[in-house]
Amino acid sequence: MKKILFIEDEESLQRAMGSMLEQKKMQILKALNGEDGLNIAKKETPDLILLDLILPKKNGFEVLGELKKDPGTKDIPIIVLTNLEGSTDIERALALGATTYLVKANYTLEDIMAKIESVLEHK
Amino acid sequence: MENKWYDGLNLRKICGKYRVSVLQCPQFLFLVMGLIIIVTVLAAYVAASAYDQPELAALSVLILASVLFVIGHMIISAFEKVALSSLSKSEFISIMSHQLRSPLSAVKWQLNVMLSEDAKQEDKLNDRARAYLEAIYGQNERMIRAVNDLLEVNRIEDRDLILRPTAFSLRALTERVMKNYEKFSSANNVQIGVFAQDDLPMVLADEERIKRVIEHLTDNAVRYSTKKSEIKISIKNYGDRIDWKIIDQGAGIPDTDKPRIFDKFFRSVNASRYQTEGSGVGLFIAKSIIKMHGGVIGFSSELEKGSTFWFSLPIKK
Numbered sequence: 001m002k003k004i005l006f007i008e009d010e011e012s013l014q015r016a017m018g019s020m021l022e023q024k025k026m027q028i029l030k031a032l033n034g035e036d037g038l039n040i041a042k043k044e045t046p047d048l049i050l051l052d053l054i055l056p057k058k059n060g061f062e063v064l065g066e067l068k069k070d071p072g073t074k075d076i077p078i079i080v081l082t083n084l085e086g087s088t089d090i091e092r093a094l095a096l097g098a099t100t101y102l103v104k105a106n107y108t109l110e111d112i113m114a115k116i117e118s119v120l121e122h123k
Numbered sequence: 124m125e126n127k128w129y130d131g132l133n134l135r136k137i138c139g140k141y142r143v144s145v146l147q148c149p150q151f152l153f154l155v156m157g158l159i160i161i162v163t164v165l166a167a168y169v170a171a172s173a174y175d176q177p178e179l180a181a182l183s184v185l186i187l188a189s190v191l192f193v194i195g196h197m198i199i200s201a202f203e204k205v206a207l208s209s210l211s212k213s214e215f216i217s218i219m220s221h222q223l224r225s226p227l228s229a230v231k232w233q234l235n236v237m238l239s240e241d242a243k244q245e246d247k248l249n250d251r252a253r254a255y256l257e258a259i260y261g262q263n264e265r266m267i268r269a270v271n272d273l274l275e276v277n278r279i280e281d282r283d284l285i286l287r288p289t290a291f292s293l294r295a296l297t298e299r300v301m302k303n304y305e306k307f308s309s310a311n312n313v314q315i316g317v318f319a320q321d322d323l324p325m326v327l328a329d330e331e332r333i334k335r336v337i338e339h340l341t342d343n344a345v346r347y348s349t350k351k352s353e354i355k356i357s358i359k360n361y362g363d364r365i366d367w368k369i370i371d372q373g374a375g376i377p378d379t380d381k382p383r384i385f386d387k388f389f390r391s392v393n394a395s396r397y398q399t400e401g402s403g404v405g406l407f408i409a410k411s412i413i414k415m416h417g418g419v420i421g422f423s424s425e426l427e428k429g430s431t432f433w434f435s436l437p438i439k440k
């Protein structure tokens with residue numbers, strides 16, 4: 001069973017994503033802030049990480065940078081899932097090593113599942 | 124309302140439009156500066172011809188030049204104020220859009236789970252509840268589109284729209300978008316058919332943005348189809364480019380409105396008659412996106428018979 005870590009401070013989004021991943025027979029690991037997200041990623045080495053950018057304790061850019069520097073987590077694909085859409089945000093996230101950048105409001109959960117499956121397939 | 128040639132001389136009207144005082148209005152300050160330049164030249168001439176001492180003429184020119192310098196500074200400050208106000212407006216739009224998107228995406232995802240196929244199969248929702256939820260989902264999507272349009276116009280005006288091109292199939296993208304339009308089009312008594320050439324090559328473009336262009340053009344074609352009719356979408360390969368075309372049998376565009384159809388906030392009189400909804404930014408956004416891709420966008424239309432909108436994109440080499 002594939003393990004997906006979702007680092008997101010909004011619990012309702014965590015819940016919705018959890019239901020959808022369960023339907024796809026995937027396991028969800030949840031973190032409500034950047035620091036917890038980093039710890040869980042290092043401990044559990046998930047197959048893929050979904051990462052919000054505006055997070056308490058450590059923001060998404062910091063988390064992304066640290067995960068890509070750590071030899072134990074650098075190869076985990078990371079999908080940035082945020083509502084920020086500024087060109088500097090997108091460029092910065094991709095330069096730090098994000099696999100792809102998706103704007104939450106523009107994607108249905110089914111679309112996101114398709115992206116997750118496609119990234120896992122090409123891993 | 125038609126603009127008259129003398130409207131450009133009405134400073135009260137022009138400065139009122141900028142919502143700044145007369146002393147901060149660039150047009151007014153520019154006029155004052157022009158008058159002072161004329162007075163300076165005349166004064167220098169009179170002083171130089173009336174007096175023997177050239178020092179006096181030089182002094183009067185110097186004094187008037189100083190006045191010019193002060194007015195020049197006021198003009199620059201007025202422009203600076205306008206530029207700063209535009210910048211803070213852009214930042215405000217960007218922050219507020221993000222704030223709006225967070226609850227909108229939360230609603231979207233919760234509804235996604237409730238309406239997902241699995242929920243249906245397990246019969247967790249009755250038909251009535253499902254219809255209500257679908258209506259909420261539709262309205263939420265409308266709000267997301269409005270926020271996206273607001274952000275997109277802001278980015279186009281700030282020259283901050285950066286494309287992320289990838290190679291993708293225009294046919295597959297079109298079919299995906301049309302799937303989302305099934306309910307909307309049948310509610311409007313319209314049937315959409317996609318006719319694509321076989322073996323179309325990939326285009327190299329920003330898929331997300333081209334999706335928005337297709338959505339805007341399809342949205343218009345469905346909204347302005349006034350009777351039970353068919354909308355045809357054709358995708359053809361022309362060697363170095365792919366042409367995407369949508370043909371409707373709707374209200375059409377009056378000849379007088381055609382030159383302004385891609386202008387920001389412009390809505391044809393005909394459009395407002397058939398549809399109260401709409402902000403008039405869809406075609407402006409579509410044109411800006413296609414131009415940024417090095418493509419071309421255009422249309423032809425006949426009143427009460429329908430319109431054809433098309434764009435072309437370069438093929439991935």
